[in-house]
Amino acid sequence: MCEECLRQDKLIKAQMVDHIKPINKGGSKLDIDNLQSLCNRCHALKSAKEK
Incomplete structure (x- = not known):
C-alpha cells in the first residue's frame, strides 16, 4: 500500500519504492x-517537489 495515501485513509496499491x-x-x-x-x-x- 502507498504509505502517503494511507496517511490520508486511502487504500491505494504502491508501485514504487522511494x-x-x-x-x-x-x-x-x-x-x-x-x-x-x-x-x-x-x-x-x-x-x-524535490527538484
Whole structure:
C-alpha cells in the first residue's frame, strides 16, 4: 500500500519504492528506514517537489 495515501485513509496499491531522504541529499541508498512504498501519483508529486 502507498504509505502517503494511507496517511490520508486511502487504500491505494504502491508501485514504487522511494527514498524518503534523496540519495543526492545524503540519504542512504539501502537503509530500510530510508525507504517507503508509494503509488505512482505520490511518487511523481514527491519527485516534483524535490527538484
